[in-house]
Amino acid sequence: xxxxxxxxxxxxxxxxxKAQELQVVVPYTLAxxxxxxxxxxxxxxxxxxxxxxxxxxxxxxxxxxxxxVLFYWGFGILITLFIFMLSYMIWDRRTAMQPALERSSIAxxxxxxxxxxxxxxxxxxxxxxxxxxxxxxx
Numbered sequence: 001x002x003x004x005x006x007x008x009x010x011x012x013x014x015x016x017x018k019a020q021e022l023q024v025v026v027p028y029t030l031a032x033x034x035x036x037x038x039x040x041x042x043x044x045x046x047x048x049x050x051x052x053x054x055x056x057x058x059x060x061x062x063x064x065x066x067x068x069v070l071f072y073w074g075f076g077i078l079i080t081l082f083i084f085m086l087s088y089m090i091w092d093r094r095t096a097m098q099p100a101l102e103r104s105s106i107a108x109x110x111x112x113x114x115x116x117x118x119x120x121x122x123x124x125x126x127x128x129x130x131x132x133x134x135x136x137x138x
Contacts, residue, residue, distance in 0.1 A: 028036075119138060122129035132138035 115137060118128070118132060122132050122138060129138060
C-alpha cells in the first residue's frame with residue numbers, strides 16, 4: 001500500500017510537472033500590450049505634429065520666396081530708374097549745351113571781326129594803335 005501511495009503521489013506530481021511544462025510562456029504581458037498601444041498613440045500624435053510643423057515650414061519658405069521675388073523686382077525697378085535718369089541727364093546736358101555752343105561760336109566770330117575792324121581803324125588813328133599795343137591786341 002505504501003508503494004501504491006508512492007505511485008499515486010509520483011503520478012500526481014509528475015502530472016503537475018507536466019502541466020507546468022506545457023504552459024506557454026507569453027512573450028509580453030497585458031501591461032506590455034497597453035504600453036505598446038500608448039506608444040503607438042504617441043507616435044501617431046507626433047506624426048500629426050511633425051506634419052503641422054512641416055506645413056508651417058513650407059508656408060515660411062513660400063513667404064521667403066515671395067520676399068526674394070519682391071527684392072528682385074524692386075532692385076530691377078531701381079536699376080532701371082537709375083539708368084533712365086542717367087540717360088536723361090546726359091541727353092539734357094547735350095541739348096542744353098548746343099544753343100550755348102552756337103552762341104559762343106557766334107560771339108567768337110563777332111569778336112574776331114571787331115578786332116579786325118579795330119586793327120584796320122588803328123592804322124589811321126595812332127592813339128587807338130597805342131591803346132591796342134598796351135593791351136596786346138595789336
